[in-house]
Amino acid sequence: MTEHEHIKLPEGSIEKTTTTLNLGPTHPATHGVFQNILELDGERIVSAEQTVGYIHRAFEKLAERRPLYQVTPLTDRLNYCSAPINNMGWHLTCEKLLGIKTPKRVDYLRVIIMELARIADHLICNSIVGVDTGAYTGFLYVMQYRELIYEIWEEICGSRLTTNIGRIGGFERNFNDIAFQKLEKFLKEYPRVLQEFINLFERNRIFMERTQGTGAISADRALNYSFTGPNLRAAGVDYDVRVHTPYSSYEDFQFNIPVGTTGDNYDRWQVRNAEMWESLRIIEQAYQKVQEFKGAEADVYHADVPEYYLPEKEDVYAKMEALIWHFKIVMGETKIPVGEVYHCVEGANGELGFYLISDGGRTPYRLHFRRPCFIYYQAFEELTKGSMLSDAIVTLSSLNLIAGEMDA
Amino acid sequence: MALTNDRIKERLITKFGDQVSGFAEPYGMLTFEAPKEINLKVLNFLYDDEELKFRFLTDLQAVHYPDQKGTELAVVYHLHNLADNVRIRFKVFTDMNKPDVYTATGLFSGANWMERETYDFFGVNFVGHPNLKRILNVEEMDYFPMRKEYPLEDQTRVDKDDEMFGRG
Numbered sequence: 372m373t374e375h376e377h378i379k380l381p382e383g384s385i386e387k388t389t390t391t392l393n394l395g396p397t398h399p400a401t402h403g404v405f406q407n408i409l410e411l412d413g414e415r416i417v418s419a420e421q422t423v424g425y426i427h428r429a430f431e432k433l434a435e436r437r438p439l440y441q442v443t444p445l446t447d448r449l450n451y452c453s454a455p456i457n458n459m460g461w462h463l464t465c466e467k468l469l470g471i472k473t474p475k476r477v478d479y480l481r482v483i484i485m486e487l488a489r490i491a492d493h494l495i496c497n498s499i500v501g502v503d504t505g506a507y508t509g510f511l512y513v514m515q516y517r518e519l520i521y522e523i524w525e526e527i528c529g530s531r532l533t534t535n536i537g538r539i540g541g542f543e544r545n546f547n548d549i550a551f552q553k554l555e556k557f558l559k560e561y562p563r564v565l566q567e568f569i570n571l572f573e574r575n576r577i578f579m580e581r582t583q584g585t586g587a588i589s590a591d592r593a594l595n596y597s598f599t600g601p602n603l604r605a606a607g608v609d610y611d612v613r614v615h616t617p618y619s620s621y622e623d624f625q626f627n628i629p630v631g632t633t634g635d636n637y638d639r640w641q642v643r644n645a646e647m648w649e650s651l652r653i654i655e656q657a658y659q660k661v662q663e664f665k666g667a668e669a670d671v672y673h674a675d676v677p678e679y680y681l682p683e684k685e686d687v688y689a690k691m692e693a694l695i696w697h698f699k700i701v702m703g704e705t706k707i708p709v710g711e712v713y714h715c716v717e718g719a720n721g722e723l724g725f726y727l728i729s730d731g732g733r734t735p736y737r738l739h740f741r742r743p744c745f746i747y748y749q750a751f752e753e754l755t756k757g758s759m760l761s762d763a764i765v766t767l768s769s770l771n772l773i774a775g776e777m778d779a
Numbered sequence: 780m781a782l783t784n785d786r787i788k789e790r791l792i793t794k795f796g797d798q799v800s801g802f803a804e805p806y807g808m809l810t811f812e813a814p815k816e817i818n819l820k821v822l823n824f825l826y827d828d829e830e831l832k833f834r835f836l837t838d839l840q841a842v843h844y845p846d847q848k849g850t851e852l853a854v855v856y857h858l859h860n861l862a863d864n865v866r867i868r869f870k871v872f873t874d875m876n877k878p879d880v881y882t883a884t885g886l887f888s889g890a891n892w893m894e895r896e897t898y899d900f901f902g903v904n905f906v907g908h909p910n911l912k913r914i915l916n917v918e919e920m921d922y923f924p925m926r927k928e929y930p931l932e933d934q935t936r937v938d939k940d941d942e943m944f945g946r947g
Contacts, residue, residue: 424913424914424917427916429924432925432931433931435931436931592888594861595889597890597893610861616864710806713838713866736842737842739838746892746893749888750889
C-alpha cells in the first residue's frame with residue numbers, strides 16, 4: 372500500500388484540476404529574471420500572473436542625486452542589449468533641456484551607432500526566438516557579427532556592453548580609422564549573413580508552425596496596451612518615433628517602416644528582420660554623409676558647449692580653464708535651466724522616453740524612464756491565455772523583454 | 780488641418796470652462812491641469828472627441844512636490860494623438876493625506892502596470908484599479924520610496940561593515 376492512498380480530501384472539497392507551474396524567475400528559457408505563475412490545464416495556459424522587480428535598482432531615485440553625466444551609466448543598464456541608444460536618448464534629452472544644437476556630423480555619427488545598436492538588439496532577439504523553437508545554429512552564427520558591432524563601439528568609447536558612450540553635445544573623441552574600417556567590414560559582410568540567417572528560418576516548417584498564430588495581438592489591443600516599436604508594427608501600425616518625431620537628423624535619411632499584419636510571433640520576427648535591412652540602409656547613407664564632410668568640418672565630433680561638454684583630459688591637467696570646467700561639470704555646478712521635458716527615441720524594442728523635470732538644481736528633480744518592456748509584459752497573460760506552455764516561451768522571447776529595462 | 784496646441788486648448792476650454800487651467804507649452808508640448816475629480820472626464824473627452832483623438836497613453840507617472848501643501852502629489856499623463864502626431868501632458872494634483880485618483884485602466888489597458896508602479900513609489904491610490912499592489916518593490920515595504928522625505932543614504936557614512944560589502 373502506497374502512502375498516496377491515505378490522502379483523503381476534506382468533505383465537500385473539489386479536487387483541483389489545474390496545475391500551478393512556477394516558470395522562472397531563474398529558468399533557462401526565460402532569458403532574464405522573469406517570474407510567471409502559470410495555471411495549466413494539461414498543457415494549456417488558463418491564467419498567468421507575472422511578478423517583476425527582481426532586479427529593481429531604484430534608478431529613478433538614484434538619478435535624483437546625480438548630475439546629468441552620472442545618469443548616463445544608469446541608462447546603460449536599462450536595455451543592455453542596445454545601451455548606446457539609451458545613452459544617446461539621455462544625452463538628447465539633456466540637449467533638449469539645455470537648448471544645445473548639435474552639428475550635422477555628430478548627428479550622423481550618432482545615427483550610425485544607434486542603428487548598429489538596433490541591429491545588435493534585434494539579432495539577439497530574433498536568434499533567441501530561434502533558440503526557443505529548437506534551432507541553436509542561427510544564434511551561434513550571428514553572434515560573431517554582434518561581436519563585430521561591439522568592437523566598433525569599443526574603438527569609439529572603450530567599452531562593449533554597458534557603453535556609456537558619448538557626451539552631452541557629441542562624442543568624447545572622434546572616430547578613428549579602425550572604427551571606420553570595421554564599419555566597412557560590417558557593411559560588406561553582414562548582409563550575406565543576415566540573408567543566411569533569414570533563409571535558415573523564414574520558410575522552415577518547424578519554425579513557422581511554432582510561431583505563426585501564437586502570441587498574436589490585434590492592432591487595437593496593441594494600441595490600447597501602449598505597445599510601441601516592433602511589437603506594435605507587427606500588428607500593423609506604422610508608428611516609428613524616428614519618422615514621427617525625428618531626432619538626431621533622422622529626417623535626412625530614406626528608409627521604410629516595415630509592418631506586419633497579424634501581430635503574432637512570426638510577424639514580430641519578420642518585422643525585426645526587415646528593420647535590420649532598413650538599419651543597414653540608414654547606416655550606409657549616414658556613412659556616406661559622414662564621408663562627404665571636408666576640411667575642418669570633417670573633424671567635428673561635438674558641439675561647442677564648454678559649459679556641458681567635458682574638456683579633453685590632457686587639457687584638464689595642463690590648462691586652468693579646462694580644469695575649472697571639468698570640475699564644474701563633474702560636480703554639477705554648471706547652470707541648468709528650470710523646465711520639464713519629455714524626449715523619446717526609438718529604442719530597439721520600442722519608444723524609450725525620458726521625462727525629466729529640472730528645478731535648476733545640480734541634479735534632476737524627477738526623472739522617469741518610459742520603458743517599453745515594462746509596458747509589454749502586462750499584456751503577456753492576454754497573449755498567452757489558452758495557448759500551449761511551449762508557445763508562451765516563444766512569446767516571451769519574441770516580445771524582446773529585457774529584465775534590466777523592465778525593472779529599472 | 781493639423782491639430783495645433785491652440786486648437787486643443789480651445790476645445791478643452793469650451794468643454795470644461797475654467798476647470799482646466801495652468802496651460803503652458805514647455806518645449807512645445809501642451810501641458811495643462813485639471814481637478815483630480817474630473818480626471819476621467821478629461822481623459823474620456825480627449826479620447827472620444829472626433830477632433831482630438833488622444834487614444835494612446837504614452838506614459839503615466841507621479842511627481843512629489845512636498846512644498847505645495849494640499850497638492851503634494853502630481854499624477855502626470857502623457858497622451859499621444861497618433862493620427863495627427865501631437866503629444867500633450869495632463870496633470871492632476873492630489874493631497875498626500877488622501878491620494879485618491881480615479882484609475883485610467885478602463886480606458887487604457889496599458890495603464891494597469893503604470894498605475895501600479897506609481898502606487899508602488901508614490902502611494903497614489905488609484906480608485907477602481909483591478910489589482911493595485913506593489914510591483915517593483917517587495918510587498919512588505921511600508922513606505923513609498925520615491926517621495927522626497929525619503930532621502931538616499933548619506934554617501935559619507937562610515938558605520939557600515941566594509942567586509943559585508945566586499946571592501947574589507
